[in-house]
Amino acid sequence: MLKEMFKKNPSNGAGLKHVQLGEKIKDSLDEAQIPDGLFEKCEKCNEIIYTEDVVANYYICPNCGNYFRVSPRTRISMIVDKGTFEEWDMELPISDPLNFPGYKSKLELMKVVTNLDEAVITGEGKIDETRVAIGVMASNFLMGSMGEVVGEKITRMIERATEQKLPVILFCCSGGARMQEGIISLMQMAKTSQAIKKHDEAGLLYVSVLTDPTTGGVMASFAMLGDVILAEPGALIGFAGPRVIEQTIGQRLPEGFQRAEFLLEHGFVDKIVKRNKLKQTLSMLVKSACVDY
Template identity: 80%
Template sequence: MLKDMFKKTSSQSKKMLDSAQIPDGLFQKCVKCNEILYAEDVVSNYYTCPNCGSYFRITPRERLSMVLDKGSFIEWSTEYPISDPLSFPGYKQKLEHVKTVTNLDEAVITGVGTINGTDVAIGVMSSDFLMGSMGKVVGEKITGLIERATEQRLPLIIFCCSGGARMQEGIVSLMQMAKTSQALKKHDEAGLLYVPVLTDPTTGGVMASFAMLGDVILAEPGALIGFAGPRVIEQTIGQKLPEGFQRAEFLLEHGFIDKIVKRSKLKQTLSILIKS
């Protein structure tokens, strides 16, 4: 009943937002076209804007529900103490706060599940947790995921989303680049498949390590992918960058990634890859 009452056109929705109290979560606003959208329409459209097609950032749990068979996911590596090697001022308090707000232990969830009945090791990074930055715990969890995938001879999928290395942990954070890359080398030597899926944004130390070491590298449409951001590069070289520089479409054209896949086709595409 309530759902039908609020199932309105976009213009009607805007008027209602101005004139009435609307239950939380009933509508969402697209940050690209500024359209007010019915939340269920966004969800049914794979968290993309029905008006302009732009992608909403989504949580790891939402991502897992989109690509894994229902009820198949078993989480790994859930107990890690907080890492604060530099005793960085206010860092522990910030971590505790973000944990409470996001209901996540860290910026990545790892585990095992099935895609159309085929077992797969999977990791999903979260932009909500300190912009998916990689510190010691993130590196440990991803390394553990890769090592267990190798031991159990499982194909591996990692959804990458990160602002890069976590500066509050200094060199300990940067070490995770080598650690994850070494684990992936052993996974590759075992003859196993690794597919990273690059989402918006995938940058910094994550992009410079496990995000770009896949056998097949997929990306979502429009994802920002690069080491340093476009504004930093422009300020450094003093030149204007090409239109769409570091977006998934630009990288596909220049051979850095293998395929751009819409969310609606992602489960099907991954299923084909892990079964081939």
């Protein structure tokens, strides 16, 4: 009788409650979601990293040193004195010279997704109290491709800087000329280059900062026309991509070909500057140039 009283019964209430509780816990774990933006994944080492750690480290992977691409406004906040940036030439009309199918709708979508008007932000700010004209290209807006509006904004910035006798700093990041605009996009290469020529003739400083990637028509025009050309570590810099070149010539390229370090070694870049030293370096350059004004 005593054995019957204390015999385990799998169908008793306590056991049922335990099973139900376990299922609830499992369901809640299955439904749990990590808040958006809490973690970042490094594309180089595949490590999952707290976003706060990435931000605190200048958007550089603390595990392998890989450089994350940063948005234009983030870049400006890292370089320009707080509260001094004034944006220029906002909301220029959309350009669609070829009536390319779906192009306008894609541009409108990009505006919503990125909160940018186009693939570059231009304006004026101060670096350690020194006035500069600054432009930053956006890799997340159609891979920073250069169309008519991008070329127009950059040209207007340089011309305005020439009038106001300001040094120009331009952060380049682009997949090249925008194919949806055909020859109009290629014409921006000449237009921006001419504006830089006039800026140079006025005796003013132009600093080009090459970030990952800087390619195509952008690399073949204003990106490589700086009085001083800086680059971030590991940035891909070239006209055609390495895979395209290898397929064309049927040969393997040298290790590190078209990376910033390779270009520095071959004289195409003046200096590679780590991101945490970039503001200090730019400040030194613009202050030195302003002594001659």
